[in-house]
Amino acid sequence: MSRRNFTFFRNSQLLAVILVTSFGLLLQYRSAAAMEPLPSQHAVDEIDRHLSQLWQDLSITPAPRCSDEIFIRRVSLDLLGRVPTVAETRDFLQDSHPRKREQLVDRLLMSPDHDRQLANFLRTVWLPQTTGPGSAQLAQHFEAWFVDQLRQGAGYDTMVYRILTLPANRAIFEDRRSTEEVASTIFEAVSESKPETLASNATRAFLGLNLDCAQCHDHPFADWSQQQFWEQAAFFTRPLPVSADQLARLEIQVVDQSETVVARFLDGEAAVLPEQHDHLTGRRLFADWIAARQNPYLARNAVNRMWARFCGAGIIEPLDDISSANPPVAPHLLETLTTAFLQANLDLRELERVIVLSAAYQRSSSNGVERTDELRYFARHPIRGLQGEQLYDSLMTTSGYSTPRLGVDPYGDLQRRYDFAMRFQVERAEQSQRSILQALTLMNGELVIDATASSKSPAIRSLSAPFLTNEQRVNQLFLAAFSRYPTPQERQHLCEWLSDPEPEEQQRLLSNLFWAMLNSAEFNTNH
Amino acid sequence: MGTSKRGWHPNRRQWIGGTAGVLGVAGSRWMQSLAAADVSMPSRARPVILLWMNGGPATIDLWDLKPGHQNGGPFQEIATTVPGVKVSEHLPRMAQWGTELAIVRSMSSGEGDHGRARQYVHTGYTPQPAIRFPLLGSLVAKEFYSELSELPGFVSITPERALVSTGSGFLGPKFAPLAIGQLGDEVSGLVVPNIERHRDLLDRDQTQRLSLLQQLNQQFINEYQSEVASSMRTATEQAVRLMEPAAADTFRIDRESVKTREAYGPSTFGQGCLLARRLVERGVRFVEVSLDGWDTHSNNFERVMSLSQVLDQAFSALLSDLNDRGLLDSTLVICQGEFGRTPRINGNTGRDHWPGAWATVLAGGGVRGGQVIGATSEDGTTVESEPTTVPDLIATVCSLLGIDPMKQNNSNVGRPIRIADPDARVIGELV
Numbered sequence: 006m007s008r009r010n011f012t013f014f015r016n017s018q019l020l021a022v023i024l025v026t027s028f029g030l031l032l033q034y035r036s037a038a039a040m041e042p043l044p045s046q047h048a049v050d051e052i053d054r055h056l057s058q059l060w061q062d063l064s065i066t067p068a069p070r071c072s073d074e075i076f077i078r079r080v081s082l083d084l085l086g087r088v089p090t091v092a093e094t095r096d097f098l099q100d101s102h103p104r105k106r107e108q109l110v111d112r113l114l115m116s117p118d119h120d121r122q123l124a125n126f127l128r129t130v131w132l133p134q135t136t137g138p139g140s141a142q143l144a145q146h147f148e149a150w151f152v153d154q155l156r157q158g159a160g161y162d163t164m165v166y167r168i169l170t171l172p173a174n175r176a177i178f179e180d181r182r183s184t185e186e187v188a189s190t191i192f193e194a195v196s197e198s199k200p201e202t203l204a205s206n207a208t209r210a211f212l213g214l215n216l217d218c219a220q221c222h223d224h225p226f227a228d229w230s231q232q233q234f235w236e237q238a239a240f241f242t243r244p245l246p247v248s249a250d251q252l253a254r255l256e257i258q259v260v261d262q263s264e265t266v267v268a269r270f271l272d273g274e275a276a277v278l279p280e281q282h283d284h285l286t287g288r289r290l291f292a293d294w295i296a297a298r299q300n301p302y303l304a305r306n307a308v309n310r311m312w313a314r315f316c317g318a319g320i321i322e323p324l325d326d327i328s329s330a331n332p333p334v335a336p337h338l339l340e341t342l343t344t345a346f347l348q349a350n351l352d353l354r355e356l357e358r359v360i361v362l363s364a365a366y367q368r369s370s371s372n373g374v375e376r377t378d379e380l381r382y383f384a385r386h387p388i389r390g391l392q393g394e395q396l397y398d399s400l401m402t403t404s405g406y407s408t409p410r411l412g413v414d415p416y417g418d419l420q421r422r423y424d425f426a427m428r429f430q431v432e433r434a435e436q437s438q439r440s441i442l443q444a445l446t447l448m449n450g451e452l453v454i455d456a457t458a459s460s461k462s463p464a465i466r467s468l469s470a471p472f473l474t475n476e477q478r479v480n481q482l483f484l485a486a487f488s489r490y491p492t493p494q495e496r497q498h499l500c501e502w503l504s505d506p507e508p509e510e511q512q513r514l515l516s517n518l519f520w521a522m523l524n525s526a527e528f529n530t531n532h
Numbered sequence: 533m534g535t536s537k538r539g540w541h542p543n544r545r546q547w548i549g550g551t552a553g554v555l556g557v558a559g560s561r562w563m564q565s566l567a568a569a570d571v572s573m574p575s576r577a578r579p580v581i582l583l584w585m586n587g588g589p590a591t592i593d594l595w596d597l598k599p600g601h602q603n604g605g606p607f608q609e610i611a612t613t614v615p616g617v618k619v620s621e622h623l624p625r626m627a628q629w630g631t632e633l634a635i636v637r638s639m640s641s642g643e644g645d646h647g648r649a650r651q652y653v654h655t656g657y658t659p660q661p662a663i664r665f666p667l668l669g670s671l672v673a674k675e676f677y678s679e680l681s682e683l684p685g686f687v688s689i690t691p692e693r694a695l696v697s698t699g700s701g702f703l704g705p706k707f708a709p710l711a712i713g714q715l716g717d718e719v720s721g722l723v724v725p726n727i728e729r730h731r732d733l734l735d736r737d738q739t740q741r742l743s744l745l746q747q748l749n750q751q752f753i754n755e756y757q758s759e760v761a762s763s764m765r766t767a768t769e770q771a772v773r774l775m776e777p778a779a780a781d782t783f784r785i786d787r788e789s790v791k792t793r794e795a796y797g798p799s800t801f802g803q804g805c806l807l808a809r810r811l812v813e814r815g816v817r818f819v820e821v822s823l824d825g826w827d828t829h830s831n832n833f834e835r836v837m838s839l840s841q842v843l844d845q846a847f848s849a850l851l852s853d854l855n856d857r858g859l860l861d862s863t864l865v866i867c868q869g870e871f872g873r874t875p876r877i878n879g880n881t882g883r884d885h886w887p888g889a890w891a892t893v894l895a896g897g898g899v900r901g902g903q904v905i906g907a908t909s910e911d912g913t914t915v916e917s918e919p920t921t922v923p924d925l926i927a928t929v930c931s932l933l934g935i936d937p938m939k940q941n942n943s944n945v946g947r948p949i950r951i952a953d954p955d956a957r958v959i960g961e962l963v
Contacts (some may be wrong), residue, residue, distance in 0.1 A: 137697050215945075217660050265721055323946035373754050389760035427697065432664065432944050439767035440705035441684050441774060442725065448771060449726040458732070517737055521744035524768065526761040529754040 010049035010228040020491065049433065050103035053364045055337040060384050068369040068385040073098055074531065075272060075369065078488035080361055082391065086122035086229045086400035086409060091484040095298045109358050110361055113495045114354045122150035123412055125355060125394050127531065130310055131168065131210045134432055141423040143191050145454035160322040160350040161307055162296045166213050168192050170285065196349035200257055201234070204291075208237060211295050213306030213327040216272070231326075232266060235259050239268035240291035245283040253278045255287045270294050298347060302327060308342040308456055315360050316386030317380065334381060370532045380435075389531045390437030395424030397452075400523065404456035405463030434531070447524050457520040459512035469508065470517055475500040478515060484523040533887035578862050578897050578933050579673060579812040582820040583805070583847060587694055587716065587827030588629060588646070590883050591891035592875055593836045594620050594843075594954030596637045598912045604873035605833055614902040625848035631902040632860070634962055638906020638915040639892050641871060641922050642887045646827070649870035650695060656926040656952050664701035668926060669818035671951050673700075673707045675935045676817045679766060682773040683782060684710040687811055689804040689821040690717050702944040706763060712783070712807070713842055715824045719803045724783050727775055742772060749769055759789050782814045783807065795849040799823075802846035809853050812863055826869055830880035843867075851895060866896025875912035887925045891916050892925060896961065905961050923956035932960050 019322040060067050071079070077097045081089040089097070097109055113119055128135055128147050139489035155165050170190065170364040198200040216234045239257040244254070255268035255276060268276040268287060276290050298301060306327060313319035320339045321327050333339045342359065360366055370386040380384040391399060398408040409418035428446060430438040447453050459465045464485055468478045479499045483491045491499065499518070505511050522528055543629025597620055598604035612630025619627055619635075626633070643649035648659050655665035666674075668879040673685025688696065688709035696714075700707040705808040713721035729738055749765045768786060773779055780788060785807050796802035808819040823843060828835045854860040875885035889908045895901060906918035930937035930951055937956060940948035 074567045097639070137694060188783070269940055289788070316801075320537060325945065352748045369760075372757055379828050387754050388760050390764070420909050429695070435760065436704065436705035438706045438763040440700075440708040440765055441710055441770045442708070444764075444771035445726040445774070446769040447773075449729050514739065515741075518744055520741050521748055524745050525748040525752060526756075526764040529750060529764050530756070530758075 016038045019135060027457055045345065045349070045362070046296035048341060048359045049362045051341045052338055052359070055335065055341060056365050056383060057340075059335055059382060063378070063382060065379055067364075068178075068372070068379065070367050071369040072489075073346060076367060076490035077109065079386075080110060080532055081488075082107075082395055082399070083361065084122060084357065085116060085118040086125060086392075086395050087402045088486075089401060089488055091481060092500075093316075093490045094484050106367075107362060114358060117410070119354075120147065120152045120155050122394075123155065124148040125392075126314060126327060132195050135191070136427060141420055142148070143194065144423065145419060147191050147413065149414075150410060155353070161346075161353055162303065162486070165303070166292045166296035169207060169211075169295065170288050188280055200238040201260065202240045204234070204237035207291070207295065208271075209211060209325045211306065211397065212300070212302035213309060213321070213325055214302060215326040215328075216449055224404065229271075231259070233269075233271060233532065235266040236269040236443075237271065237291070239266060240287040241269075242287060244278055244282050244286060253282060255290075298351070304343045304346050304351065307338065307351075308346055309338065311353075311356055312338075312342065313367055315357075316383050316417050318383070331376060333515055335383070359516070379406060381495070386532075387435040388433035390431050391433050391437070391529055391531060392434060395531070396529065397422050397425045399528070400452060400456055402517075403464065403523065403528075405467065405485075406456075439529075444524075447529075453520065453523050457523060459517050461517045462516070462519070462521055465519060471508075471514060475503045478503065482519055482522065483513070485523075486519070486528050546603070552622060554827075562924055564948075575730070577680050579813060579816060580818045580864045580866065580897070580929065580933070581805075581808045581850070582669070582818070582869040583843075583865065584691075584822040585826050585867065586650075586822050586824040587841075588649070588871045588885055589826040589839075589869040589890075590828060590832055590873040591835050591869075592689070592872060592883075592912045593656040593833070594623065594734055594840065595891040595893055596636050596908055597910065598910065599874065603911050605835075605923060607740065607833065618901065620836050620840060622747055625842045625844045629848060629851050629895065633718065633901050634894045634899050634903050636892045636894070636905045636920055636925070636959070636962075637908055638918045638920045639822060639872075639890045639925070640695055640915050640919060641869075641887045644705075644871060644887045646870060646885075647694060648889060649885075650692065651698060651954060652867065653870050653922050654698070655697060656923045656956070657703070657949075660910075664698070666701035666703045666707065666941075667695065667698060667709065668929070668940035669709055669783070669820055669943070670700035670703050672705040672818045672933060672935070674703050674938075675933075678708070678865040682770075682776070682779045683811065683816050684770070684815055685807075685816065686710065686818045687712060687816050689713065689722065690715055690800060690822045691820065692822065694828070699859070702949075703941060704763075706767070709820070712804075713800070715822055717800055719798070722800065722803060722807055724782075726773070727780055728785070729775065768902070777812070779814075780820075782810055785810065785862075792853065795845075797842060799842045799846065801842055802849070804848040805850045806853075809850060809857075811909075813857065828873065828882055829878070829884055829928065830882040832862055832873070832877070832882045834940075854896060860896040861898060862896075864899065864929065865895045866892065866929070867894075871948075881933065886913075889913060899932065899962050903961060905959060918959075920959060921956070923953035925958055927956035928959045928962050931963050 057067075074094070077089050077094055081087060097105065102108060117378075125148060128144060128151070132143075132147060134140070151164070154167070159167070192206070193203070204217050208216050216229050216237065223415060235257055239255045240254055242257050244253045245256050247366070252528055255278065256351070258267050260264045265472045268290070270276060276287075280285060294300065298304070307323050309319045309327065310324060312323055320335055321331050322335045323325070323331065342356070345359055346356045365383040366386070368384065368386045368389050372385060380387050401408045409422050411419065455461050457465065462481070468481060474483075476496060479491055479496055483489055483495075492495075503511060505513055505514065534726060559860035592598060592603070593605060593607050597607060597609045597618065599607075599609050605904065608621040610621045610624065611618055612627040612633070614630035617630050617633070617635070641649065641652060643652045643658070644791040645737055651659045651665070654667045656668065657663070657665045658721050659665070667686075668889050669686040669688065677685055685706060686700075686709045688711050689947070691709065692715050696709060696711045699705070708760050711726065712724055745768065749768070751760050753765060785803055787809075788806060793803065793806065796806045804821040808821050811819050823839065825835065825839055847865075850865065851860060854865075867944055868891075871885055871887035874886045875883075875889075878884060889912060906920055907916050908914065909916050935951065937952035938954065940950050943949045
């Protein structure tokens with residue numbers, strides 16, 4: 006992101022707040038911005054070194070590096086939210102450049118599909134409540150806003166700040182539907198506009214701190230007290246008193262108790278209201294503190310979530326409970342990534358780049374037995390179920406359709422995607438389990454039946470060309486669905502099986518094979 | 533089909549590395565297990581049927597009337613077959629089942645919002661943003677899970693959509709409710725979506741598809757062992773079993789005689805109760821049937837009267853049908869909603885949300901019937917004796933089913949969570 010954007014934003018809206026509370030912070034922002042960002046290769050090398058050492062210390066033999074076929078499928082699913090097309094896979098496999106994986110990653114990071122996939126991921130982290138019946142529009146508003154922000158070059162901290170500071174009121178929001186205001190309102194809406202819910206959702210989403218238990222009593226496992234929970238909630242209240250002759254304060258009554266508490270940051274510093282304030286000043290103070298780069302939790306939480314997204318487990322688990330009770334399994338890894346992210350000015354693409362180019366991300370997931378220590382220390386790649394959106398977009402891509410685009414394709418296309426994705430919602434991809442209804446939907450539902458019907462499916466129809474050999478047909482289907490060529494055994498048997506002189510019969514067989522592939526565990530996992 | 537032109541020739545077994553016995557679907561494991569399912573199914577004792585009164589029923593007008601008090605409204609009480617136990621005059625058929633009924637009149641909770649209260653009563657835990665608590669049906673389904681069962685452990689008939697997406701929460705989709713229709717559906721909506729294969733497909737296509745799929749999965753899982761991949765294969769196998777005529781037939785209420793169908797009444801809820809009976813008879817462990825319309829902020833008495841008639845007919849027909857088949861003692865039936873309604877009657881002759889005092893009814897399933905547990909105050913506003921919480925009820929249901937309510941499940945936040953809240957207390961009079 007550009008630092009200029011950030012300061013402009015603050016100058017225009019928050020000058021008073023900054024002068025009172027954030028002058029010191031701003032000085033540090035400047036010095037941080039002046040630092041040269043580390044080349045990400047340096048960070049990648051450091052991560053690889055740390056993890057090699059860790060595996061050696063723990064006597065874990067890491068899995069081998071994954072094949073190019075697996076890599077392009079994995080990284081396309083992770084960065085674009087879909088499997089690669091046949092052409093993309095072919096090109097990559099034919100490429101003989103020694104740094105072709107880096108080049109591929111750089112290309113993917115600049116693709117519009119990437120922005121949408123990242124928006125989708127952060128929606129599930131920031132606004133988990135927007136996956137459910139009736140939330141399709143909220144979800145799409147947020148994703149559109151996020152993509153817009155990303156394209157404007159907003160850094161992670163800026164976006165966190167923006168989503169927390171609400172527009173003046175609902176009436177204004179109704180009149181002025183800029184995407185930014187819509188997104189801010191979503192955060193308010195999913196938190197039922199209650200100060201305590203806003204506080205706990207915000208600390209969980211942006212800092213990885215779990216204050217929920219502290220709502221009713223002191224946190225049993227971690228460091229947070231009930232007092233601290235309500236001190237956070239107080240930021241989301243209107244300043245009291247309204248009259249000018251008393252010192253203003255942000256205050257809230259603890260639910261079910263008579264006492265009131267005053268806003269205070271989690272690091273113990275009291276919140277000081279500027280002389281000029283309005284009903285949103287508390288939120289701005291809170292957002293300022295949360296989104297400050299020297300807030301030790303902001304970048305660390307982002308890094309931990311992003312690592313878990315790609316590598317199947319957080320460096321700290323549970324993901325929403327960063328506390329002294331839950332130490333990181335690889336402290337150096339967490340520190341290196343956090344430093345790299347900060348030095349890249351909290352540019353999310355840079356963080357993604359470092360992670361997917363690390364050796365850990367590129368480990369094979371093939372195995373004899375599933376061993377938990379290998380997975381916990383990132384020495385083997387986990388096998389992950391596809392997220393609903395990934396599955397939908399992959400089915401589309403595989404069968405030769407394009408995926409629906411935000412703000413371009415008709416609302417109905419996006420609604421269909423959302424409805425499908427909701428039915429295939431996955432909490433943690435590496436622990437996902439399939440239900441019977443999901444299986445029935447894939448087996449007999451319209452989407453896969455049409456995608457594989459010889460009369461409709463572009464993928465099947467493209468195979469009817471008489472000049473194609475059966476081997477080419479089988480290759481094509483395997484590349485489309487599995488992003489790999491068939492093994493010699495598969496090729497031999499399937500070609501033999503397909504050898505029917507009747508074109509119609511052959512189409513039928515191809516349709517059946519394609520149906521089986523789309524329902525298979527290989528297609529439905531990122532491995 | 534092993535030797536037909538389009539089948540997998542014997543030598544093609546080697547394609548998947550010599551795994552024998554996967555040629556053709558007819559001889560495969562997932563078809564055979566259908567036949568074996570009845571034998572291998574764990575004890576059939578005590579399945580649960582939850583009759584869910586969506587919207588929050590005015591239990592003060594059903595199970596705990598206050599005749600003579602100004603909060604009581606126009607309804608009269610009638611005697612049941614148990615001396616001293618009375619219910620609403622609009623539940624005359626249920627009154628005949630007095631000896632089977634245990635009426636808990638002392639329920640209360642702190643949740644007065646529909647969404648939160650539904651979550652709470654269904655899961656036993658106050659909703660928290662991050663923890664995805666599973667529905668009771670999923671918790672029960674997990675305890676009695678059998679990979680060989682041809683039917684899912686938890687079926688929810690015309691559920692509210694938000695509850696379906698809550699589903700099995702952190703237990704994962706394996707124990708998610710199989711949802712049949714949704715609130716507001718007609719009787720014609722009582723079908724399993726996508727249970728039939730596409731009409732254009734011939735038998736040989738389907739056979740070939742399933743055979744190919746099984747081989748692809750076997751080959752993949754040999755190389756990439758994981759719970760994730762296995763669960764996909766398992767779900768597919770379960771779905772295929774469900775599509776088999778015998779299993780799919782379980783969901784066909786049109787297989788019942790006209791007399792039986794009429795006994796339950798023409799409503800979707802009545803026919804849903806009949807479907808529930810068919811399902812528990814075939815080994816489903818938990819069936820939930822929803823009846824919507826109880827959110828009677830206005831015109832309470834007319835609406836409750838008409839809903840009572842639907843409930844009375846369906847509930848009594850269910851008990852009668854279960855009894856005739858010798859299943860009543862082993863099938864626990866629970867009837868409740870997310871909260872009760874204000875004893876005070878509002879300006880629109882309605883009643884508003886009242887989580888402070890409400891009633892739950894249990895029957896069958898080894899419950900000690902013919903009794904009332906707890907009491908509310910004369911005006912119906914507060915619980916006066918034997919206060920009972922939602923976790924208490926869940927712990928009680930668990931012990932009736934032989935499940936340890938303090939058993940822990942791994943949650944999505946990395947902490948184990950007990951089936952029922954640790955403070956829950958089993959209602960001694962019921963078990």
